Amino acid sequence: MVFDLRSFAVAAMASASVLALTAGSAEAQSAILQQPTMSASQVAFVYGGDLWTVPRAGGRAQRLTVGVGVESGPVFSPDGRTLAFTGEYDGNIDVYTVPVAGGLPRRITYHPGNDAAVGWSPDGAKVLFRSNRSAASRYTQLFAVDAEGGAPEAMPLPYAYAGHMSGDGRAIAYSPFQAAFGFDFSSYVAWGNYRGGRASTINVTTLDGLDTIEIPQVDGSNDLSPVWMGGMIYFLSDRDGPISIYSYDPASQAVASVWTNDGPQIRSLSTDGTALVFDRLGEIFTLTAGGQPQAIRVDVAGDMPDARPRILNVADQIQSVVLSPSAARVAVEARGEILSVPAMRGAVRNLTNTPGVMERSPAWSPDGQKVAYFSDESGLYALHVAPQNGEGEVRRFPLAPEPTYYFEPVWSPDSRKVAFYDNALRNWVLDTTTGRLTQVGQAQTHGGFTEVSSDMAWSPDSRWLVYSRNGENRLTALHLFNVESGSSTQITSDMGDARFPTFDRGGDYLYYVGSNNFGAATYRLDMSSNLYTPTHSIYAVALNAGTPSPVAPLNDDEGAAPPETPEAPPSTGPQPTPPPSGPIAVDLAGQSLDAIQRRTVALPIPVRPYAGLTAGKPGVLFFLEETTPAGATGPADMALNRFTLKDRKVERLAERVMSFDLSANGETMLVATRAGGGEAAPGTPPRPPTYAVVPANAPIKAGEGAVSFDQLDVRIDPRAEWAQMYREVFRMQRAYFYDPGFHGSDLAAVERELQPFADAVLSRTDLNYVFHEALTGMSVGHLRGGGGTIATARRVPGGLLGADYAVQGGRWCITRIYGPTVFSPDVVGPLAQPGIDARVGDCVLSVNDMAVTTDMDIQQALEGTAGRLVTLRLGSASGAGARDVSVQPIASEARLRYLDWIEGNRRRVDELSGGRLAYVHLPDTGQGGFTSFNRYFFAQSDRQGAVIDERFNGGGQMADYIIEVLGRDLQSWWSPRYGAIDRTPAHAILGPHVMIANEVAGSGGDALPWMFKEERLGTLVGKRTWGGLVGIGPMPPLMDGGQVTSPNVGFFNPRGEWEVENAGVAPDVEVDQDPAAVAAGRDPQLETAVAIALRALEAQPPAQPRRPAYPVYPQR
Missing domain, CATH: 2.120.10.60 (Tricorn protease N-terminal domain)
Known part of the structure; x- marks a missing residue:
């Protein structure tokens, strides 16, 4: 070569x-x-x-x-x-x-x-x-x-x-x-x-x-x-x-x-x-x-342009943004670099400038002079501390001797210590003056599928660190760590969930968000957690026994409200950070939980779903509130609120907030809001968030304080980046993979053998190929990746009319119109809308005066029309009866066709069973499957049996909720004076259940039929499932935004056996989808399921109510 x-x-x-050579052989080409x-x-x-x-x-x-x-x-x-x-x-x-x-x-x-x-x-x-x-x-x-x-x-x-x-x-x-x-x-x-x-x-x-x-x-x-x-x-x-x-x-x-x-x-x-x-x-x-x-x-x-070193604007690759103490600048992580960006005026500074090194998670020291971040310069992630002006020595602090990932560094107010946590569920404090690294308390109990996190906050005097830790019951409790003694004290009860701790800057109180109904929602892997929307209150703990309640009656002589520092008008420029406070009086260490709870009060803030809390100036709190819960369409919408102990009122500052960060003096904040500049066009990626630096004492005005990233330019060297990412992919497997033995794969040998190919890569897609080959030997499902900087052309979103067509007389003629979709407000059939004069048999003669014939693709005429109003001319193939209609094409028909398929299956089951069987399809075991089950199962709970169709199930959660509902047994009947006899449970299908699965159902779509069989709920029909039950949790992104997973949670059954992974769940009755039968309009798997259910109904009809004779009691 x-x-x-x-x-x-x-x-x-x-x-x-x-042909017999391995990838590492000298003769092999690369x-x-x-x-x-x-x-x-x-x-x-x-x-x-x-x-x-x-x-x-x-x-x-x-x-x-x-x-x-x-x-x-x-x-x-x-x-x-x-x-x-x-x-x-x-x-x-x-x-x-x-x-x-x-x-x-x-x-x-x-x-x-x-x-x-x-x-x-x-x-x-x-x-x-x-x-x-x-x-x-x-x-x-x-x-x-x-x-x-x-x-x-x-x-x-x-x-x-x-x-x-x-x-x-x-x-x-x-x-x-x-x-x-x-x-x-x-x-x-x-x-x-x-x-x-x-x-x-x-x-x-x-x-x-x-x-x-x-x-x-x-x-x-x-x-x-x-x-x-x-x-x-x-x-x-x-x-x-x-x-x-x-x-x-x-x-x-x-x-x-x-x-x-x-x-x-x-x-x-x-x-x-x-x-x-x-x-x-x-x-x-x-x-x-x-x-x-x-x-x-x-x-x-x-010329291989992918490999050329060049300057690239990385505004669309921002991973994190934090505010400087004075609010004059923000520190940004993007493309593996840490940059300092002016909030208003000035130059962008690249504080790292290391194309082949990954730097993550910047944190600005409270004195404004340093920025801490994690760097893999040495081959393992370490904490680096760089001068904020980009001049002077970078201090390097080694951390764990094994591959480990670290998150969310938090500086102490004295700018000496940094707290953070790692992917092994441990909390740490590093003293940057001595280099001493101390583990804080015990590791978290639960990790795995949920994002590894620990909420941490420093006391104003830097002597105490409060952190969250989940316990055996999965609820999170707060612990108080004494930096000097190294001891930890639990300060909230295990009988509730406590998160987002923050110290009042006056030193009198510790605040946190607490919930007494969060328990059922702690384990989001279980679908049953979707049933609950936990609510929270915000609490205050007096740090010293002599501190009065922050919400004592304002006119009560026994205790007055704590003094507040008057709010000054927002500064017009950088202000020096005030010196740290002296030691604060904290006597919680060694106290019993009962004693601490007696010093805990709920603040007069409505009980709502809260997702974040930070203390501003003394007596001022900022917190996020979920205004729209997370669902199938995306993350939750959140609002930013402000509360003062002085006024005891909640003020709404902003909507659609993703995150916020306060300046050191509490007067200014950095706010990230979703969908900046309006919603994305149909068929295009979502817009990046908008960041703004604004006063913290008033609602945010549109366009106010927007931070510009137009000059966020980085000099990239793709081949140096690819070399780093090659190392990173192997490091991620060593840090996260559930089996420390990697299923017998010798990762070190594989890394050596494929190194020549990684070194020779000249395009990002070829790097993905090397990753694919490198990871194949681990033989596990959910091990996948992709993305990265791969050039793409500007997308022209094509429009769709929600119809099928046939060629007739040289024209595209409508053979089917999809819609309307009742009870699916997010799904629209363009031609099925009221007032649209479109009928089966009509031919599309033109689109916006562009003639449409069958020597072209009709979609050619609909290019660029998604979400826009267009004029169709409809009529016969000859043009007779032509008329114009205005419609708005959609970017995708997938949901329309899916719902039509479901409805067709439901009607077919109804027809074949004479109305005795319900039909429910589950597209996944996440929010979509949860919604579909609730919609279709309960609407048909009057049926005698059910066909549960999980073909093509894309997984998501463990569908324990569906299994519980399917397994409901009759408990009782209720006889009213008027109306039908009722039962407990009211919603249950007490007759036979038959589930259909196929080879494309996997992950949670493997677990569902496995549980169905394990609980003996009925017969499984179809084909063996995909077979992937070593699951994945969140993973850090690669330098250029690419992704790779490392399956970190393995499934085994109650008998202590690994099961389902790389095998799938076999049906009780195997049925193929014969092409001839399907072409004739049949569904062999569905028909078999119905036949089995009907035979079971004949053999054992469901129980019917037999009301006994009314009691007659002796008259006295």
Whole structure:
């Protein structure tokens, strides 16, 4: 291999002998060449997110595309003159074609959903692609469209991800679903040795009669990437170890090994009809029938813009912002750098300026002279303290000797000590004058799925630290740590939940947010926690026994309100921080909880859901209030309130607040509000928050004090960043992974072996590929990642009308209108609105005067219309009866189609059962599934039995609530004088329950059927589930905003056995979705479930009330 940094050229050289080499071998090449496809004379492949071609014999590659975003999935037309591929030229994922000789790419799909090139028809007239455009849930289907564009035609397969047509065009070999360990450049799932329910299968289906045969699997192995060659089907499989090449003879139905791989995994397979081409860890090989793989020498030279050092504005990559003590500046974490930004005027200072080092979590010292942050400069995170002006020595304080992540540093008021916590649930105090590191109290009891956090606050004299710690009962209590003695005292009861402690700056009180009904909501993994909206009060604790109550009656002689410092007008510029107060009188240490509680009072603040508390000037409190609870559509909306002990009134300062930070003197605050500049356009990412530095004593005015990040420019060196992120990914696994042995994977060896590939990476998408390969050996679900700085084009959001179409007389004519959606106010069918004169049978003649015919995609006319009013001309194909209607297209039809599918299933179950069975679908086990269950189950609780459909369930929480409701038994009947007999429980379906699951249901969608079977609630029908129950909690982001998980919580059953992970939950009755049956409008899995439930009803009808004779008592 030759690697020339000066020209960013890579010469990738290989021979057949390298097939047995590991990634760390000196001879192995390091460029990442992917997804090769082959014609009679050339090989096309993906490198650096672009398409390249090279002669089949090898040599210097030519770049074919240079589009913004990723071009991928190339497939040669049968004549070898054209490539179909997947591109992002207009910010959407669509199918394009380009002449192999060079030229302008032609876009041939326009739907705002994702369309990806898959192959060609044997005659070269049509391009096959996959799309979720018509899907009711999380699956794709195959479509065919003319190579010049036009109206796509759905292939008659219920689910299909990738496939290849036979040479005569009469059959197709295809995989119904994407492999569970997929890679698509911007995201990946690293699950090696996968054996769950979504193990990839290959179906062979005739396109006339839809007769289907599945290529035989071995022990749940993965079969993928089928291609036809010489009447045989060749495919990839891991049935005997690393992914190797096999053949299937449709005539004899025999499977044979073609070539056994003993090295890294093969990731793709293609053919030109005479030979196979595949890639393995960035190398490209060809293989002829009966031969041995031959490597293709590929010399790749290009400018590789991803790798160029450059100056980049990182305002959209801000991770945290904190206010300086004087409110003149803010410290910002962005792109792994710590920067000082003026609140109003001045220059931005980069305090770290270390492109290959990650710095996190800035904290400004109260004296205004220093900024503390965590840095991985040494290879492990340490606390660094830098001068705030960027001049002078940076002091470095080593922390733990093992990989550890640290969070939320808090300076003591004397600017000497820093408190923080780590991912191992420990609290720490570091004395920056001596370097002494002290663990504070005991570690938290519970972590795992919830975000690791500990609320900490210093006393004004820096001698005490109050911190929160969760206990065995999962409630959080406050503890008071004495810095001098090193002892801790619990100061709040375990019988309630206490959070967000803060000291009054006058030194008399400690305030906190407390709840007496938080217990049921402490463990958010349980869906039952969604039933409760905890409320809080705000409390004050007198730090000394002689301190009067802060809310004593104002006219009572026994005690007066504590004195307050008069509020001064807001400062017009930086003010010096007042010196720290002298020692305050605290006598809580050693006191009993009963004694401390007698000194605790609730402040006269309404009981509400509060989410934060900070003390300002003496006697002044600022706190966040949840005004809209978190739900399926996003995080909770919060308001910022102010309360003074003097007035004893709550004042609303701001709405839609994400966070706030007070200046040292309490007069000024930094407030982050959501959706700055208005809501994002349909189909575009949410807007970043707006930050403003404003007076703390009055409601915020629109536009007031906005902090500008227009000059938040950082000089980045991508290759230095990628080297850091490579180390970071392994460090995260060592710090977080639930199994200290990493499932037997030798992470150190893997890191060494793949280091040459990481060093040679010249694009961010290739770095994702290296991450994918590096993590695969850990063999665990939920291990995934993606993102990062990957160039994308400006998105043009396409509009959708909520309709299906058919081609008639050269026109796009409506065959179905979706909607209206009753009781789903967030879902709108554009053509189903009152007053819109649109009917099935109408043809769309024009959009905004642009004629629409079937030689174009109707979505081409609807580009850029999402959320905007457009004029449609509707009428017959001939134009008769034409009329104009005004509609507002939507950015996505997914919810419309999903709700229509649910309603269709409900009606079908109702019809098949004669109204005796309920039907409930659960899209996930989070807020969406919780809402859907409550909506559909209770509305049908008068039925005698139920079909619970969890196909395609995306997981989320443990659905204990659903299991509890399904398991309800009859307790009693109630006989009123008038009306029907009632029962307890009122809402229960007492007859049989049948659950349907499939291979796409996973995570919480694995746990739900597992619990269903464990509790013996009924029969499970369908297919084995995905099999992922090693869960994940929140993880720190990578330097450029990319993400990688580290599964940190493993599931085992009450019998002490690991279960479900990498296996899935097997049905009691296995049912396939036969393509012919589905094409005929049937749902075999649903029909089977109904039949089983009806048989159970016949065998054991549900109990009916038998009112006894009314009692007659003796008359006296």
